[in-house]
Amino acid sequence: xxxxxxxxxxxxxxxxxxxxxxxxxxxxxxxxxxxxxxxxxxxxxxxxxxxxxxxxxxxxxxxxxxxxxxxxxxxxxxxxxxxxxxxxxxxxxxxxxxxxxxxxxxxxxxxxxxxxxxxxxxxxxxxxxxxxxxxxxxxxxxxxxxxxxxxxxxxxxxxxxxxxxxxxxxxxxxxxxxxxxxxxxxxxxxxxxxxxxxxxxxxxxxxxxxxxxxxxxxxxxxxxxxxxxxxxxxxxxxxxxxxxxxxxxxxxxxxxxxxxxxxxxxxxxxxxxxxxxxxxxxxxxxxxxxxxxxxxxxxxxxxxxxxxxxxxxxxxxxxxxxxxxxxxxxxxxxxxxxxxxxxxxxxxxxxxxxxxxxxxxxxxxxxxxxxxxxxxxxxxxxxxxxxxxxxxxxxxxxxxxxxxxxxxxxxxxxxxxxxxxxxxxxxxxxxxxxxxxxxxxxxxxxxxxxxxxxxxxxxxxxxxxxxxxxxxxxxxxxxxxxx
Amino acid sequence: xxxxxxxxxxxxxxxxxxxxxxxxxxxxxxxxxxxxxxxxxxxxxxxxxxxxxxxxxxxxxxxxxxxxxxxxxxxxxxxxxxxxxxxxxxxxxxxxxxxxxxxxxxxxxxxxxxxxxxxxxxxxxxxxxxxxxxxxxxxxxxxxxxxxxxxxxxxxxxxxxxxxxxxxxxxxxxxxxxxxxxxxxxxxxxxxxxxxxxxxxxxxxxxxxxxxxxxxxxxxxxxxxxxxxxxxxxxxxxxxxxxxxxxxxxxxxxxxxxxxxxxxxxxxxxxxxxxxxxxxxxxxxxxxxxxxxxxxxxxxxxxxxxxxxxxxxxxxxxxxxxxxxxxxxxxxxxxxxxxxxxxxxxxxxxxxxxxxxxxxxxxxxxxxxxxxxxxxxxxxxxxxxxxxxxxxxxxxxxxxxxxxxxxxxxxxxxxxxxxxxxxxxxxxxxxxxxxxxxxxxxxxxxxxxxxxxxxxxxxxxxxxxxxxxxxxxxxxxxxxxxx
Numbered sequence: 001x002x003x004x005x006x007x008x009x010x011x012x013x014x015x016x017x018x019x020x021x022x023x024x025x026x027x028x029x030x031x032x033x034x035x036x037x038x039x040x041x042x043x044x045x046x047x048x049x050x051x052x053x054x055x056x057x058x059x060x061x062x063x064x065x066x067x068x069x070x071x072x073x074x075x076x077x078x079x080x081x082x083x084x085x086x087x088x089x090x091x092x093x094x095x096x097x098x099x100x101x102x103x104x105x106x107x108x109x110x111x112x113x114x115x116x117x118x119x120x121x122x123x124x125x126x127x128x129x130x131x132x133x134x135x136x137x138x139x140x141x142x143x144x145x146x147x148x149x150x151x152x153x154x155x156x157x158x159x160x161x162x163x164x165x166x167x168x169x170x171x172x173x174x175x176x177x178x179x180x181x182x183x184x185x186x187x188x189x190x191x192x193x194x195x196x197x198x199x200x201x202x203x204x205x206x207x208x209x210x211x212x213x214x215x216x217x218x219x220x221x222x223x224x225x226x227x228x229x230x231x232x233x234x235x236x237x238x239x240x241x242x243x244x245x246x247x248x249x250x251x252x253x254x255x256x257x258x259x260x261x262x263x264x265x266x267x268x269x270x271x272x273x274x275x276x277x278x279x280x281x282x283x284x285x286x287x288x289x290x291x292x293x294x295x296x297x298x299x300x301x302x303x304x305x306x307x308x309x310x311x312x313x314x315x316x317x318x319x320x321x322x323x324x325x326x327x328x329x330x331x332x333x334x335x336x337x338x339x340x341x342x343x344x345x346x347x348x349x350x351x352x353x354x355x356x357x358x359x360x361x362x363x364x365x366x367x368x369x370x371x372x373x374x375x376x377x378x379x380x381x382x383x384x385x386x387x388x389x390x391x392x393x394x395x396x397x398x399x400x401x402x403x404x405x406x407x408x409x410x411x412x413x414x415x416x417x418x419x420x421x422x423x424x425x426x427x428x429x430x431x432x433x434x435x436x437x438x439x440x441x442x443x444x445x446x447x448x449x450x451x452x453x454x455x456x457x458x459x460x461x462x463x464x465x466x467x468x469x470x471x472x473x474x475x476x477x478x479x480x481x482x483x
Numbered sequence: 484x485x486x487x488x489x490x491x492x493x494x495x496x497x498x499x500x501x502x503x504x505x506x507x508x509x510x511x512x513x514x515x516x517x518x519x520x521x522x523x524x525x526x527x528x529x530x531x532x533x534x535x536x537x538x539x540x541x542x543x544x545x546x547x548x549x550x551x552x553x554x555x556x557x558x559x560x561x562x563x564x565x566x567x568x569x570x571x572x573x574x575x576x577x578x579x580x581x582x583x584x585x586x587x588x589x590x591x592x593x594x595x596x597x598x599x600x601x602x603x604x605x606x607x608x609x610x611x612x613x614x615x616x617x618x619x620x621x622x623x624x625x626x627x628x629x630x631x632x633x634x635x636x637x638x639x640x641x642x643x644x645x646x647x648x649x650x651x652x653x654x655x656x657x658x659x660x661x662x663x664x665x666x667x668x669x670x671x672x673x674x675x676x677x678x679x680x681x682x683x684x685x686x687x688x689x690x691x692x693x694x695x696x697x698x699x700x701x702x703x704x705x706x707x708x709x710x711x712x713x714x715x716x717x718x719x720x721x722x723x724x725x726x727x728x729x730x731x732x733x734x735x736x737x738x739x740x741x742x743x744x745x746x747x748x749x750x751x752x753x754x755x756x757x758x759x760x761x762x763x764x765x766x767x768x769x770x771x772x773x774x775x776x777x778x779x780x781x782x783x784x785x786x787x788x789x790x791x792x793x794x795x796x797x798x799x800x801x802x803x804x805x806x807x808x809x810x811x812x813x814x815x816x817x818x819x820x821x822x823x824x825x826x827x828x829x830x831x832x833x834x835x836x837x838x839x840x841x842x843x844x845x846x847x848x849x850x851x852x853x854x855x856x857x858x859x860x861x862x863x864x865x866x867x868x869x870x871x872x873x874x875x876x877x878x879x880x881x882x883x884x885x886x887x888x889x890x891x892x893x894x895x896x897x898x899x900x901x902x903x904x905x906x907x908x909x910x911x912x913x914x915x916x917x918x919x920x921x922x923x924x925x926x927x928x929x930x931x932x933x934x935x936x937x938x939x940x941x942x943x944x945x946x947x948x949x950x951x952x953x954x955x956x957x958x959x960x961x962x963x964x965x966x
Contacts, residue, residue, distance in 0.1 A: 177693040179915065182665055210660040210915035298801050302785040308903035311865040315900055318781050321801035379920050382794040417798055420791035431914045432693035437862050
């Protein structure tokens with residue numbers, strides 16, 4: 001559907017609080033456009049990659065049309081309601097070094113606040129519950145020492161990985177033949193250190209360590225700086241939150257696109273020839289000089305391409321499944337854990353509550369926890385009724401933080417593997433033999449079709465920051481070519 | 484397009500020799516049907532799974548329509564021309580114990596002949612070329628002993644895997660956390676035995692050992708009986724060939740479908756409700772009581788489903804990429820290797836000619852070799868000009884079989900990863916953590932949609948026999964339910 005500016009502002013939640021958007025009509029042809037419309041560049045997907053590509057292209061004087069299958073912008077950044085407030089059911093954190101995202105937030109005047117991290121955090125591991133100040137939870141002398149050695153080994157390996165072309169690392173083939181499960185087992189015999197490393201892999205990739213290639217892991221860590229930064233709150237990738245919801249930023253950028261944004265219009269086919277590309281969507285067809293495809297990597301192969309997608313790009317998409325995560329929010333009358341000196345930050349090796357944080361509003365008028373059901377646990381619970389997950393999550397919170405945890409005032413979650421237009425989160429991961437064999441196909445333009453999306457970014461791959469970087473890169477790529 | 488019986492017989496190659504079929508119009512809407520037609524069951528895909536499902540359903544008195552994206556039947560069984568003769572560019576062999584396929588060939592009066600295996604076979608391994616009678620090539624005493632121990636270990640593990648539900652094996656989780664590369668390394672320090680085992684994994688799955696889960700490997704071996712049978716010619720999976728081409732069998736079954744077969748009509752969407760399913764294809768729409776989807780597992784997620792595909796089935800498709808293989812045929816004036824006492828059967832650890840066989844016609848009026856570029860080598864050469872592969876293959880044949888190998892009279896290959904409607908061959912494989920987590924989603928019907936295709940078969944998964952078994956199973960499943 002095409003939106004008036006007024007309708008756009010309403011639907012996209014361009015105000016301070018994002019509004020909930022009606023469910024998209026999935027895969028159904030809404031209506032055929034009356035003839036093919038023309039534009040300079042069509043962008044497939046109105047997540048942060050698509051939105052920032054559109055911004056950059058418009059700034060460069062180009063006409064764009066942004067198509068999205070959903071009835072909202074934001075992609076993997078999605079608003080939801082919890083106890084009357086808007087919360088982010090998708091991407092929400094702002095990292096200390098995520099300069100692009102921080103600049104955008106500043107430009108739109110959207111405030112951030114540090115992630116709450118006061119008090120003791122908990123680590124549940126191998127049957128014990130450990131605690132420590134901030135993120136400094138000790139595994140005990142032997143565990144800490146073993147973990148330190150492994151982390152310093154990761155730092156050393158990461159330093160050997162070229163940021164833009166990880167497949168050219170001197171030992172790329174060796175590292176790409178090994179899974180993280182294997183590698184962790186070889187590093188240390190210490191059980192807690194092993195479990196902690198496994199938890200970090202699961203938390204970052206929402207996949208099992210046995211499914212992730214060491215080379216992919218290293219390149220992903222490289223893209224975010226260091227494992228400590230990726231894992232961390234203060235100074236790290238979870239440093240800040242947006243009290244008014246991250247989604248409002250997507251809404252604000254989307255609203256600027258006016259009628260150049262077409263929602264509820266899944267793209268089904270891209271046919272290119274010597275003079276341009278014809279884009280077929282549920283809302284009709286567009287003819288453009290170039291197209292930027294920003295949807296999640298494995299979904300890119302689900303469109304019909306004419307001529308057919310190059311086989312190496314298709315094979316890469318086949319070998320890059322989305323990770324699996326269900327993000328939940330639980331609301332309480334107050335952040336009761338704070339009274340106990342707890343930060344609300346918990347990492348656990350007991351499913352399904354693999355990790356959660358304090359997500360209360362700055363005034364602490366209500367207590368909120370925000371967490372993740374990850375990897376295998378998410379695949380076990382995807383497609384099940386939300387009530388079933390609520391029971392499991394709430395019971396675990398009560399065990400971990402105290403009996404008040406059993407009495408929430410609200411619960412909401414988002415089952416990302418069940419979302420037809422994302423099919424997992426946070427991003428795509430790669431098992432052994434993929435990056436070395438097919439990595440160069442990731443960003444290589446296919447004629448007039450260019451690739452964006454967080455998976456294509458050498459910096460902050462898997463994060464909002466990576467999506468922004470990829471959108472800006474793809475826009476620059478398009479502008480550098482003849483129309 | 485709809486075909487008259489006469490046109491069907493011509494196009495499908497129902498005669499003794501299959502004809503070459505024009506290239507399909509990929510992904511292009513041929514024409515919209517005038518309104519929605521009705522039938523009892525729609526079958527998506529006219530490979531062996533779809534064809535045998537259609538046969539069984541018609542025998543049960545049901546009306547069927549079979550839709551295929553290509554302009555030919557056969558799916559991964561495909562005819563080609565080499566030096567004027569029809570050869571199989573896809574599936575071609577008949578295994579000793581493949582009872583369904585043998586019965587079908589007998590029913591249609593199509594002759595088979597044993598795979599030529601007279602003389603010494605070669606194994607090129609770790610810089611040496613070894614030879615031996617038939618398939619009995621010795622790696623030397625130490626290598627043979629190490630290989631024997633590993634093969635007997637595989638037999639023991641396979642015996643613990645339940646055929647229909649490999650994820651319920653007592654040690655399923657342990658085996659599904661390990662790659663074949665890891666497992667092989669643990670079995671033996673003998674270099675030749677390790678390489679031989681790696682070659683077997685690559686040859687069977689057309690994937691690297693680092694990409695294949697041990698549990699998936701064991702379940703696949705179980706589905707074909709034993710590793711020795713899968714690998715073997717006499718008494719094994721490569722026991723017989725069809726001189727007139729395997730594709731003619733597909734053509735004959737397809738021809739019986741008359742106008743119930745619609746070619747050149749990619750299916751794009753399946754929308755089901757309480758009373759039936761609407762199937763949208765490039766040749767128009769059909770309304771049916773049930774649908775059987777027989778296309779390769781990873782491609783099943785590329786259709787638009789309404790309601791959306793259950794997340795676990797989608798996640799399974801995302802985690803089951805197609806193996807990678809390019810099949811080649813080389814013709815010579817005569818089978819010159821036979822004069823040297825060679826069988827023409829070669830296994831090699833030097834890419835790109837990972838393995839080939841004597842594919843000469845029974846009268847040896849011309850010499851033919853048929854072989855495979857596998858896994859990483861196939862991904863390196865997919866999408867390249869055929870001439871480039873021809874040069875590489877011919878040069879290797881000359882090195883292995885003698886200088887006459889440098890002087891072929893014809894060459895043809897099929898780049899399976901580049902085929903838009905298959906995107907790899909022979910079948911889908913699974914890395915760690917897939918079968919245990921998502922295996923039960925493989926065959927579970929999704930409302931009125933049932934799954935077939937060789938990947939869904941517990942017997943002979945990855946083979947024509949498995950496709951037939953899956954088609955028959957799906958047809959029985961449909962007939963056992965209320966319309």
